[in-house]
Amino acid sequence: MKKPQNTKPDGQGQASAKPANKKISKGQKTRQQLIEVAASLFQKQGFHATGIFDIAEAGNLPKGSIYYHFPGGKEEIGAAAVAFAGGQIAEALEELAGKAKDPADLMTKAAALLGDVLVESDFQGGCPVCLVALEVAGKAEPIRLSALEAYARWQAIIEKHLCRFGMEKKKAAAQAELAIAAIEGALILSQVQRSPAPLRRLARQLTLSLA
Amino acid sequence: MKKPQNTKPDGQGQASAKPANKKISKGQKTRQQLIEVAASLFQKQGFHATGIFDIAEAGNLPKGSIYYHFPGGKEEIGAAAVAFAGGQIAEALEELAGKAKDPADLMTKAAALLGDVLVESDFQGGCPVCLVALEVAGKAEPIRLSALEAYARWQAIIEKHLCRFGMEKKKAAAQAELAIAAIEGALILSQVQRSPAPLRRLARQLTLSLA
DNA sequence: CACCTTTTAGAACAGCCGGTCTATTATGGG
DNA sequence: CCCATAATAGACCGGCTGTTCTAAAAGGTG
Numbered sequence: 001m002k003k004p005q006n007t008k009p010d011g012q013g014q015a016s017a018k019p020a021n022k023k024i025s026k027g028q029k030t031r032q033q034l035i036e037v038a039a040s041l042f043q044k045q046g047f048h049a050t051g052i053f054d055i056a057e058a059g060n061l062p063k064g065s066i067y068y069h070f071p072g073g074k075e076e077i078g079a080a081a082v083a084f085a086g087g088q089i090a091e092a093l094e095e096l097a098g099k100a101k102d103p104a105d106l107m108t109k110a111a112a113l114l115g116d117v118l119v120e121s122d123f124q125g126g127c128p129v130c131l132v133a134l135e136v137a138g139k140a141e142p143i144r145l146s147a148l149e150a151y152a153r154w155q156a157i158i159e160k161h162l163c164r165f166g167m168e169k170k171k172a173a174a175q176a177e178l179a180i181a182a183i184e185g186a187l188i189l190s191q192v193q194r195s196p197a198p199l200r201r202l203a204r205q206l207t208l209s210l211a
Numbered sequence: 212m213k214k215p216q217n218t219k220p221d222g223q224g225q226a227s228a229k230p231a232n233k234k235i236s237k238g239q240k241t242r243q244q245l246i247e248v249a250a251s252l253f254q255k256q257g258f259h260a261t262g263i264f265d266i267a268e269a270g271n272l273p274k275g276s277i278y279y280h281f282p283g284g285k286e287e288i289g290a291a292a293v294a295f296a297g298g299q300i301a302e303a304l305e306e307l308a309g310k311a312k313d314p315a316d317l318m319t320k321a322a323a324l325l326g327d328v329l330v331e332s333d334f335q336g337g338c339p340v341c342l343v344a345l346e347v348a349g350k351a352e353p354i355r356l357s358a359l360e361a362y363a364r365w366q367a368i369i370e371k372h373l374c375r376f377g378m379e380k381k382k383a384a385a386q387a388e389l390a391i392a393a394i395e396g397a398l399i400l401s402q403v404q405r406s407p408a409p410l411r412r413l414a415r416q417l418t419l420s421l422a
Numbered sequence: 423c424a425c426c427t428t429t430t431a432g433a434a435c436a437g438c439c440g441g442t443c444t445a446t447t448a449t450g451g452g
Numbered sequence: 453c454c455c456a457t458a459a460t461a462g463a464c465c466g467g468c469t470g471t472t473c474t475a476a477a478a479g480g481t482g
Contacts, residue, residue, distance in 0.1 A: 026479075027429060046346045048259035052470060065430050067471070074470070124349045133403050134342050135257045138335045147403045177409060178393060178416040181400055185392030192344050192358045198388060205389040209420030237449075238459060263440060275442080276460050284441070423482105430477070438469075449458070 031069040034059045039081040039088075043128035044121065047078055047135045072142075078132055079142035085128040086150025093154055097161040104207040106161055107179060111203035114187055115196035126191045130184055155180050175210065182206055242280040245270045250292040250299075254339035255332065258289055258346045283353075289343055290353035296339040297361025304365055308372040315418040317372055318390060322414035325398055326407035337402045341395055366391050386421065393417055 037058040041050045052074060056063035070076040093110060100106035117125050133147035155176045162172035186202035248269040252261045263285060267274035281287040304321060311317035328336050344358035366387045373383035397413035 025428075030429080044349075046259065048257065049346065049350075051468080053468085062431055062433095063470090064432065064472080068429065122349065126345055126348065130399050131345050134337060134399065135260065135346065137337065137402055138255075138333065139260075144403060144405075151400060151403060174412060174416050177397075177400070178413060178420075181396030181409065181413055182389060182393040183396065184399055185394065185396035186388075188341050188345065188395055189362060189388070189392055191348055192355060192362060194355075198392065201385060202389060202392055205385050209389075236458075241459080262438080264438090273461050273463095274440090275462060275464095278441070279459065425482090426480095428477100428479070431475085432473105433475100434473080435471085436469105437471105439467085440465105442465080443463090445461085445463100447458105447460070449456105451456095452454085 027069065030059070030061070034061070034066065034069055034077070035080045035084045038077050039085040039128055042078070042081050042132050043085065043126065044124040047074075047132045052077075075136075075140045075142060078136065078140060079146045082129050082132050082143055082146040082150065086146065086153065089127075089129070090150065090153045090157060093157050097157055100161070103162055103165055103167075103210050106158070107183075107206050107210070108203045111183060111186070111199045114183065115190065115199040118187070118190055118199070119196055123191050123194045127184060127187055130188075151180060178209075179206060238280065241270070241272070245272070245277065245280055245288070246291045246295045249288050250296040250339055253289070253292050253343050254296065254337065255335040258285075258343045263288075286347075286351045286353060289347065289351060290357045293340050293343050293354055293357040293361065297357065297364065300338075300340070301361065301364045301368060304368050308368055311372070314369075314373055314376055314378075314421050317369070318394075318417050318421070319414045322394060322397070322410045325394065326401065326410040329398070329401055329410070330407055334402050334405045338395060338398050341399075362391060389420075390417060 034055060038050070038055045041054055041058060045054075052066055053063045055077065056066050066077070067073065070080070072079075092113065096109045096113065097106055100109055114127075129147050129150045133144060136143050155173075158176035158179050159169075159172045162175055163169060167175065182202055183199075183206075186199045189198035190196050245266060249261070249266045252265055252269060256265075263277055264274045266288065267277050277288070278284065281291070283290075303324060307320045307324065308317055311320055325338075340358050340361045344355060347354050366384075369387035369390050370380075370383045373386055374380055378386065393413055394410075394417075397410045400409035401407055
């Protein structure tokens with residue numbers, strides 16, 4: 001985790017002079033693609049087991065070029081990937097929350113979704129936010145912050161949903177936090193057991209405490 | 212993860228001929244010590260971020276000697292460390308279960324214990340079982356099995372405790388699984404938030420669903 | 423087309439990692 | 453006290469890692 005500095009694309013570069021942002025300069029597109037493949041790799045293999053080379057290869061780029069898009073190195077990629085993955089899950093959760101007919105339904109559907117992803121990936125696709133955040137705990141603040149935001153957002157979505165079905169705000173917040181923790185934990189159990197059963201059972205059990 | 216082979220201490224060596232097991236051959240003691248320091252390092256830094264050298268150093272041994280005690284290399288150390296850490300937590304849990312005046316009390320005390328460990332380690336000491344297991348998911352079966360056993364044991368302890376307080380077996384099993392998942396998840400939230408609050412709130416919330 | 427910027431290519435590097443090997447030193451039963 | 457064995461010491465290796473650097477190509481605007 002050194003501190004390199006390139007002929008910088010400004011990180012999120014808003015202020016280039018001449019041939020700049022009409023829409024999204026090719027570089028931003030490449031950067032986004034790299035974030036996506038990185039998120040996928042981190043989810044399956046974890047942060048430390050995924051090399052810069054792996055990410056570059058998956059993005060069809062020589063590994064040296066990675067540092068053009070991410071001057072901050074692996075840490076910057078990690079933070080971006082966690083933020084992206086967290087956002088993806090938030091979006092999925094929001095969609096489910098919109099369609100669910102009640103909180104119990106939401107829990108069941110969310111657990112089912114995570115279980116499906118897990119099974120389809122041969123139990124490699126757990127929660128990327130959790131895995132990466134724990135791996136670098138205390139060593140990469142930007143990554144922690146990305147994870148923090150992801151969890152807050154998920155919790156807010158569930159909390160809002162609970163409120164919508166008549167739960168008072170205070171209780172909803174606590175229940176939402178329990179739901180996030182329980183699902184996260186059940187995902188781990190499912191991964192370790194190589195079975196979606198824990199996730200399924202948890203949804204049922206969580207539902208009971210919601211009644 | 213290669214497959215080395217030494218002039219073997221038989222892994223758990225029961226069958227040496229001449230100068231063998233009166234009590235615990237010094238080697239077994241060293242091995243145990245290595246497992247303990249490895250477990251501690253894995254808990255704080257994770258599996259991949261912890262080098263063989265780190266473990267050797269912490270055990271006051273040159274790194275080459277590690278392979279005398281663990282012919283299976285890092286994977287064997289990992290499996291042993293996870294099993295050990297899992298056992299330690301199980302023992303602590305059993306002690307708490309013995310002293311707790313009811314299930315709610317057990318949850319509260321368990322969460323408090325984990326929270327204390329977390330805070331004292333500057334939020335580096337999460338759950339080693341979870342972290343290591345996720346890091347090597349799909350790549351080191353022995354480690355997965357160690358984690359599996361740990362979770363099963365924890366769950367059994369809680370289940371038994373719930374039964375002791377009058378819950379029917381089936382429901383107790385489901386509640387115990389929820390408790391494990393929720394605590395595990397809350398530990399992650401606490402670590403990411405750098406605050407023991409999630410763990411504390413979860414214990415309260417879990418208690419409600421127990422009533 | 424000319425020209426400056428953005429972006430990619432790919433080599434190079436120092437350092438570390440897991441693992442192996444052999445020589446040496448403790449250990450402890452006979 | 454002897455001697456086989458257990459255990460430690462420490463050098464060594466090939467390979468990989470994150471990172472840096474410079475040169476070339478692509479891109480797009482005037």
